[in-house]
Amino acid sequence: MWFTALSALWLAATAWGAVDRGEDGNVRSIALRTHTLKQPYLDSDMSSRWYDFGGDTIVRTDSYIRLSSDRPSQNGWLFSRVPLTATNWEVEVEFKIHGKNQLFGDGFAMWLTKERGDMGPVFGHANNFEGLGIFFDTYKNNRPGVVFPYVMAMFGDGKTTYNKDNDGKETEFAGCSARGIRNANIPTKLKLTYFQDKSLKLELQYKTEDEWQLCFETTEPPAIPSVTYLGFSAETGELSDNHDIISIEAKNLYTTGGSATRPTPGKGSSKSRQKNKNKSGGSWTWFLFKIVLVALAVGGAYVGYTAWRANQKRSHRF
Incomplete structure (x- = not known):
């Protein structure tokens, strides 16, 4: 059913909220x-x-x-x-x-x-x-x-x-x-x-x-x-x-980003900080996107299979 896919979407969104914790989240x-x-x-x-x-x-x-x-x-x-x-x-x-x-x-x-x-x-x-x-x-x-x-x-x-x-x-x-x-x-x-x-x-x-x-x-x-x-x-x-x-x-x-130091305000290029942030965020986005795709595929397959079984039962009934 579509409930399976929606549940997976909700879990993915929750996981993303837990990961995105601001500047010091890592x-x-x-x-x-x-x-x-x-x-x-x-x-x-x-x-x-x-x-x-x-x-x-x-x-x-x-x-x-x-x-x-x-x-x-x-x-x-x-x-x-x-x-x-x-x-x-x-x-x-x-x-x-x-x-x-x-x-x-x-x-x-x-x-x-x-x-x-x-x-x-x-x-x-x-x-x-x-x-x-x-x-x-x-x-x-x-x-x-x-x-x-x-x-x-x-x-x-x-x-x-x-x-x-x-x-x-x-x-x-x-x-x-x-x-x-x-x-x-x-x-x-x-x-x-x-x-x-x-x-x-x-x-x-x-x-x-x-x-x-x-x-x-x-x-x-x-x-x-x-x-x-x-x-x-x-x-x-x-x-x-x-x-x-x-x-x-x-x-x-x-x-967790592999660096032993913490980025601090006022030091370093703002473009480089944004680049690193986008890079880290992009990797997590792609990872979660793949999870969502898998969840949608599984949910779609389940719905399709359910519909096919129902159709088979109706055809056998007549």
């Missing part, structure tokens, strides 16, 4: 178990296979990893044991900054650095680091015109110093204000996506659940060292807060 991911951390955090021997922690860090296996508690002069860290060597990656972290005080500080940081577990004055980590630091700064020292909490990124070359007195203004290459990220009513998350030499993007979730706010995106990312450790640290001074890591989910990103 990006796939593989979970990086070595850099993923979830409850209960610790193994049977009360240590983590993939992460080390130290300083004032507290691990509650049913709740959180607290880098610093809501008490003065706290300093804690959490770092991966093995380096992150993926060319393209995405790290999504659920965290929580909270406390009962009206005055609070100082904040926490996410690291992708050559060093690991080095304690110091930069949100609990050593200064003059080499690699990338993302700072969630909750206390304003001297940044006129900037709303805090403030999230900023800094690339360290091993020689440049982070200046706490002006909240790193001189060494910031990207950032955004994130009012409401502390004591939020929903799970707060960050998502850092990196394509080597192509793009670096930071997204935040703190206003509405499952709604990401773009903090920054650059098509000229810093040259992050090829071998870096993923880590987190936090500190408190006279003012304090709880800085918790709830979960870490890391992924290795790759493309």
Whole structure:
């Protein structure tokens, strides 16, 4: 019957809709178990296979990893044991900054650095680091015109110093204000996506659940060292807060088109991008077109066969 052919057409159209997912539709991911951390955090021997922690860090296996508690002069860290060597990656972290005080500080940081577990004055980590630091700064020292909490990124070359007195203004290459990220009513998350030499993007979730706010995106990312450790640290001074890591989910990103990099706006010829897009779309169109042809042929044959059988029965009846 024609129902068979129509069903095949509908399935083909559904498949085409699933494939056509826009510019980033060809990006796939593989979970990086070595850099993923979830409850209960610790193994049977009360240590983590993939992460080390130290300083004032507290691990509650049913709740959180607290880098610093809501008490003065706290300093804690959490770092991966093995380096992150993926060319393209995405790290999504659920965290929580909270406390009962009206005055609070100082904040926490996410690291992708050559060093690991080095304690110091930069949100609990050593200064003059080499690699990338993302700072969630909750206390304003001297940044006129900037709303805090403030999230900023800094690339360290091993020689440049982070200046706490002006909240790193001189060494910031990207950032955004994130009012409401502390004591939020929903799970707060960050998502850092990196394509080597192509793009670096930071997204935040703190206003509405499952709604990401773009903090920054650059098509000229810093040259992050090829071998870096993923880590987190936090500190408190006279003012304090709880800085918790709830979960870490890391992924290795790759493309299905045979290229290890992602096309980014503003780079390359628009004609070449359109050519590649048309080439990819054309191959899928031809593939689905052949499926439709086969479905129509089968459906037509079935209808013809049914009509022939009916005619034969009528002729035998008389």
